[in-house]
Amino acid sequence: MDATNTLVMNQPRFCGVPTFMRAPQAADPADFDIGLAGVPYDGALTFRPGARFGPRELRNASCLMRAINHATGVDPYRLARVADVGDVPFSQLFDVPAAHAQIRDFLRPFFAAGKKMVIAGGDHSITYPVLQAIAPAEPLGLIHFDAHTDTWDEFAGSKFSHGSPFRRAIEAGLIDPRRSVQIGIRGAQNTDEGWRYSLEQGMRVIFIEEVVSLGIAGVIAEARRVVGDHPAYLSFDVDAIDPAFTPGTGTPEIGGLDTREALQLLRGMRGLNLVSADVVEVSPPYDTAGNTSLVGATLMYEELCLLAEGCR
Ligand code: MN
Ligand code: MN
Numbered sequence: 115m116d117a118t119n120t121l122v123m124n125q126p127r128f129c130g131v132p133t134f135m136r137a138p139q140a141a142d143p144a145d146f147d148i149g150l151a152g153v154p155y156d157g158a159l160t161f162r163p164g165a166r167f168g169p170r171e172l173r174n175a176s177c178l179m180r181a182i183n184h185a186t187g188v189d190p191y192r193l194a195r196v197a198d199v200g201d202v203p204f205s206q207l208f209d210v211p212a213a214h215a216q217i218r219d220f221l222r223p224f225f226a227a228g229k230k231m232v233i234a235g236g237d238h239s240i241t242y243p244v245l246q247a248i249a250p251a252e253p254l255g256l257i258h259f260d261a262h263t264d265t266w267d268e269f270a271g272s273k274f275s276h277g278s279p280f281r282r283a284i285e286a287g288l289i290d291p292r293r294s295v296q297i298g299i300r301g302a303q304n305t306d307e308g309w310r311y312s313l314e315q316g317m318r319v320i321f322i323e324e325v326v327s328l329g330i331a332g333v334i335a336e337a338r339r340v341v342g343d344h345p346a347y348l349s350f351d352v353d354a355i356d357p358a359f360t361p362g363t364g365t366p367e368i369g370g371l372d373t374r375e376a377l378q379l380l381r382g383m384r385g386l387n388l389v390s391a392d393v394v395e396v397s398p399p400y401d402t403a404g405n406t407s408l409v410g411a412t413l414m415y416e417e418l419c420l421l422a423e424g425c426r
Pocket of ligand 1: 260262264276395
């Protein structure tokens with residue numbers, strides 16, 4: 115851990131400007147190895163709004179995070195220089211593709227400099243411009259936690275809603291469906307075309323019932339088999355977790371993962387070739403106890419630990 119961060123971690127956690135994880139702020143990619151970025155955008159939701167306030171509340175809740183992971187022994191701040199690069203500055207909010215272009219353009223220099231990022235949404239539509247910003251040389255593997263496959267083609271006249279990011283990413287050659295796993299899928303739909311698209315493309319779709327039958331260790335083994343050692347992106351929609359734990363989200367579905375299972379699953383991805391990760395769909399206005407933000411911030415910390423091990 116560098117001197118700056120030691121100083122910060124020794125401060126009372128309720129003090130100071132609430133950056134992600136209490137990390138120092140930086141704008142120049144030369145100053146960090148892993149960047150933490152906010153994408154306060156929720157213009158592509160299909161149901162409950164509010165995820166635009168996600169980064170602000172995730173920063174606030176992430177003040178509770180400390181350094182050393184009790185389960186893995188990893189201290190990400192000893193392995194990598196970590197910085198909060200701020201939020202995507204939006205001048206376009208009402209035109210989804212224009213807003214997405216601003217997300218892509220803000221993040222692109224960080225990825226071009228070879229940095230890994232932990233991204234805080236925002237609604238899940240933001241993952242498509244994040245993947246565009248990564249601009250991988252070949253399609254990435256995907257580890258995707260969600261109640262929904264987010265491979266629907268179109269909603270209410272748009273192809274860029276939070277129900278479509280992975281379909282667009284596959285079409286654009288950003289994601290390799292045969293190296294992709296979707297975990298925790300559930301909930302009734304009016305059409306099965308998203309589920310069907312995922313399966314037809316060769317994605318490994320693990321519905322919640324199969325999570326139960328395989329067990330957490332079995333799901334981890336299956337995800338690792340699908341992704342292999344290929345460069346992969348990890349995307350975590352907090353609605354993968356049961357709304358008993360994460361009520362503050364746009365499209366809650368009951369019968370989901372519990373938080374202990376979510377932590378186990380993330381830690382099960384240690385050693386994979388992860389390029390970056392996100393936590394999306396935290397909606398503070400529906401998060402009456404602040405619990406969803408705490409869960410989201412803790413998921414970001416676990417993702418940070420995974421990425422930091424890759425910096426070693
Ligand atoms: Mn989603
Ligand atoms: Mn979802």
